[in-house]
Amino acid sequence: MTTNLRYENIIKKSSDELFSEYSIEELGQIIDKLGGDVNSKKQKLRMLVGNKYRDLLSVADDIMKMDTISTKQNEELTDLIYKKSNYNSKFLINLSRFNNSINDFKLQSLQSENMDKVFYNLVHDLSYLLLCLKNNLNYDDQENETPDESEFDTENPDFEEFVNNYKTVSNHLMNDFVIIAKHIYLIDYFFANLIIANPCSVSVMQLNNSRNEFHHIVEYYVSKLRHESDSDFILNLSLSFIISTKNDADVIDWITSKRLNYFQRLIKSKSTFHDLLNYVYTTIEFINTLKSRLSLLVNRVKSNNASSSWIRQTPFKKWEKWLKTENCDFKIQSSGFIKRNTDEIVNSWKENISNLLVSKFDEELVSSSKNLIHMVTLLKSALISFKNFSSLASLPVGEKNIVNYVIEEWKRMFSTELAVEINEFSVFKNLVIETFNSEEKVLELIDVSEDTFLIDYSRNFSIDYFFEKLHDKKPSNSVFMLLDDFRRDLGSIVTSMESLKALSLLIVKPIISVDDTDDEVFWKNISQTLVRLLETSVEESIFHLSESVNGFFDKLKLEISKGAVSNTRYFYIIRILTELEGKIRLKEFYETLNKFTITNNYPVEMEKSIEELLESCFEFITNSVFESMKPHLNNIFANRLQKEYNEISLWETVDNKHLPTTCSIEINTLLLTFVDSLVKAENSTYADLFTLKAFEKSRIKTISLFVEAIENFVKENRDFDDDKLLITYADYLFLKFMKSDIEEDRDIELLFVERFHMLEDEGYRKKILNMIEENYKKQSL
Template sequence: MSLVAKLADKSATELFEEYSIQQLQQLKVQLAADVHNKKLELRALVGNNYRDLLKVADDIIQMNDLADQQTSRLSDLTYRKAKYDDKSLRNFNKFFSAVRANDLENTKFRNRQMLLRNIVDHLDFGLQVLRDEVEEMQAETGVYENEDGENSHDSVSLQFVQLAKQFYLTESFFGDELKETSFVVEKFGKMKQEFLQELQTEMANCTGDGDYEFALHLLVSYIFVAQSQILEALEWYLSVRYGKVRDFGLMHDLYICLNYIYNTLSYLTVFCSKLPSTLMRQVHSSANSNWVANTGFRKYSRWLDIPASYKVDFPLPLNELKSIPEKEADKITEKWKIDVGAYLNEQIGTDFAHSKDLEVLSSSLSKVLQSFKKFTSLVAIRYEDSRLVDNLLSVWKSIFFSFLESNVGNFQNISNLILETYGSSEILQSTHTTSGLNLFQYTDLTDIDLYLSQISSPSLYAVDTIVSQLGQFKLTLVMVLDSLQGLSKLSSSLTKQVLSIDDYEDDEYWEKTAVCLNDLVDEGICFVIEQLNKLITDFLKEIGKLVDSGESSPIKHFYIIRVLYQLRENININTIYDQFKRISVSAQKFQTLDLSSMVDELLRKIFKPLVVSISLPFREEMKQMIKKRPTGKYAEVALWTSNESGLPVPNAPSFELENLLYRLSCGLTNVAENPSEDYSDVYFSDTFAEAKLGLVDDLIGCLEIEEQKSDNIDHEEEHVVREEDDIESATERSVDLAAQQKHSIDSKTIALLTFADLVFLNCFKTDPLSETALLDQMQKGVSRKRVETLTEINPDLADRAYTQGICKGILDHFKGCMLMFGPLC
């Protein structure tokens, strides 16, 4: 039925009820276009046949003349004997009919281009209507769903099939015309490509369970338009779907991509079972085989002399439609799976390699395995000679251990930086602080918070970067630990039941994969611990070589001590071991380091030469100080108290010793290479105690050596005096005895002064700081020998009560001024 006949009997109300305003506008434009085309056709017919009409008129005139001549001749025959031959009339009628038929054929031939143009225009309109309906359906539903109405799946999919049939009929009836070059032919070719592209787009977007019938009709439409064989159409379908697979961002849409792959294979199963029967109905059934009568092509059939009993001659014989060759279809499917597997392996492997850290890498593996867990049937997809998932796990493992090696290897960068800084005196000398140990130095206390922060946190400019990197390295180890722990959790989740999308289960495979992940966790733990132990050991050995070389200056010793402090504090190796052991699946044992002991050993090796080097000039000065005492004057003696017996009781060491110890303490925290920096923080470690005790013993040794020399001199002088007594006169003897008595008093005083210094030095070794502990300390080591020597010089020191009073007074003095001596206390 034509469009005019279809609309003629309907009122305006009915039209508005049945069609939208947009559709009515399109119908109006179409009717106007048909009227215009009819006018053009009429004008063309009149123009083309005008001369023929003139010629026919001339023929009629000639025939009239001939008729007059024949009439005249017939009148002459009146008088003759003859019969009328009716065959002449029949021949004339046949000739006239043949002329008219020939003229009709010529007219139809001349109008084929115009007819083709109208058919193409009709196809263009139908294609536009189809696009609009597809867009409207997508806008309304968001996805394809089965629903009744004009824009339902069935309606839209059948429109695809109808348009496909019209494309095929157009190429069938206008094959010669379409070989020419013209605007109509070019437009038809473009429309065909657009229609194929529309089929490709809609086929690629089919994702829902309700799209099976829709996708089947799309595939049928493709077969009709492309005049394709069934296997070729299946290859086209898989190629379209493969192109869509490549559009997914796998790390973000892997689950969606796997769902799409699963739907693709499900659709393919439906196609293999339903496509032959669907094509049979469309091509060979009596109801559908007359494509001209069942499509919009029928209004042009009378111009093409198409018989009413026409049946399409589509190149799909019945024997090919009985069933799809299973083996051939399987080959196509397997090839597609191989292509998909190669693409997934390449893209996911690339995403693994481009992971910025272990957290992202572990998250990527979790997404992959969890996604495949929900589509277990897709695990069968292979890459080369193994399953795709197994190969992805192997690729991930290689990248994972590269990350582990790189992350743990960051410690090598830290050690390189430490050694580089160690060799740069400029950097080591750049550290400074505004507060130091010198209590007599003017300090600005206007900002008490700043002052306290400077005292409690000495400047560590030279190790700031190292401390920062050690902190980052610690965070890196935490991230490594988290990633391994995440693998352990992922392994557990793989053995749990999940709601599989494809209702396919393979518990044996996922248990095997879980075991593989557990082995990977243990292997990763051993790898990390082994690498970490090696790097730390190599670094400490390198530090040990530098210390043993004996070429280091105090400022470098201070730097290394600070570095070792930070290393021990930030790399809590025992905690790291415990954390890794906790997540180990097999709880296997691995070699551990006693980092604290190793650092302490190095610190002891560093402190000893450091203290010896710094204290050397002070020890020499102390030797000279003791050597000069017999000729010196000591004002501090006047400050001594007396006991009940009237004996002097020293209550403080000599001013010289206190000054020397103060300067020595300052020398321990400030070095000539960087006088503005306070290094008192390096002595906070317990490992300095051994070096400090050795230093105090060395200082006590200085007292002992010099006093022994002084005692020998005294005895020699006394011996000389006794010899001279025998030969000198009585007067001279009395003078010498007075001088000797004066010298003896000075020796006792010097002995008391030296004893006070000895007690004061022992205060630095006494722990706990009490009078009893101090007295016990005085009876140990070189101090005991020194006490005995001094007692010989000053017998008063043999009285325990007397010496106890001296110790008490000096201890009280020490408690009041001990802060002056910084690291020595």
């Protein structure tokens, strides 16, 4: 069975299949047969290779013999020619020419045959130069990674660190840029045809990648340089750009364009105005350096463009014998590297930069507009930055310079926000008037209060209840919160004015500017502008605030004068008015602002206006309560002559004269009822409000009405007994003590004396007065 076995029949079978089809003995025979076939093939292959190798050695020997014979024949031929020629013989000249021609042909053949290899090695050298350059750059600036587009991404969290950790590079690295540029130029010069003929070859693609990478590094550092000390570096980078690109583009235009692109990204970062202006100033210095030194540097390179010089400076020196370096002409297309009017380019660039700076300022101004202090801080940052770079203060923004534009924009926004903050008082005013006109809202404030506002106070007052009310955030009771907010706004206004005043003084102080320029006249004018701005702001603040506060008082006075409202609403207004001055301290605000300027606007006399409104409120309250009590008062005196007064029996008797010790019980009760009705409304007590000085006028007026009722009673009645007259006199004296007026009213006193002659005795009247005074002091009225 094994004799008919074919290898291809078993190679595809698995071990299980082989064991199922063949026995162990048959499989052993198969293995032996296969081993024999392998050995047989090896022997045949060895014999074949050996034969061919011997043939090869034989051919090599023949070639060596032919070379030896040819060399020997050439030597014999040369000797024969020399023997047959003299010094001037043409045979010798022709032989030399022939020999040189052979050598040139051999050299050309070798150069042509090895052009690809040399090109490959030079491209590899370029890659190595770039690698060394990047490593050295990273070594000098370890904080930064290899230049990459991501470093320009302002969304990159490392961007700020990249901007702040910039370092300049060393001199030898600056020169490396020019050497690499020359290397790229020489590759393009010697291998132009090869590059054109093989655009898709690996070496050409690698060359293009290296070239692009180098240009990117050049552009990266052209954009990145930020110090005056980098002037030499910017020159080398510009020269590298000119050499490596063989481009006659305007270098100034190219550099300003690259730096403008970078500045656009820098603007979006959190860089300060000082950093931004430093970048602008450095760019202008670079442009001045290029204008004065680039032409000289390019001419120096052009005068030193001999092939031996350029090749010695680059890795080409290793491959010089493989290149056709005779009659080389390395040209730099520099005829137009500064093509346009430089001033035109720079002015256009400055306009773009100014617009970007202004947009940056406007953006930050809007973001800080809700806080006047932050707005002044922003203005200070901008102006002090320009003070450090005074030469940049003239950057154009339309028809103005950038500093004046910044101040005007800031002033416009500041005035707007100042008016907004002053107008916050109108929100308070509207809420107070709206609440006062709504009985429901006032009652709601009594039920639920966030502060001590309208909370009923008594000896049983619970502190737990107070805190419960304190944490109740009902929106209807936000009036004091508005006052607190407004007070903070006034504080912000004062602080911003103080900061603005300080800035107006700081801006004229001499400093060591970065650009070594300081226009004293210009900054003095800026300081005066800030002072005028401050004065205007103070005027506007006082005017708008006075207008708003006066409007509040006028509106409140109008609403109060309408009357016909509950006492609870008046208590609401009284509570507001008593807290108003203490909350916003308007007088202190005015006094502070008056330190900055002399204003023609007269501030509100808040204390006087509040006092008048309080007096009006108390007058309405006392009048309403008195009117409710007046029928009871009239009824008392209408029945006095007929009514018996038991309290007379409690009087003392001195020298057979009755001595009243108290007022009548009904008058005392009426007064107690009156006071109770006066200090309470809707089951809430406001006794603490009646200690205010503004209540005094209404208090005296109301007691005078009681006294007037007694006086009318005495005048209208002549026929009543002495005791009724004495108890009426005691009522009169009691009311006099309530008025805190112990001086005698001559008309009433004479009226009582006329009715009761015993009162002519001054000592007797004095005793009655002392007794009533002692009783009055025991009362809670």
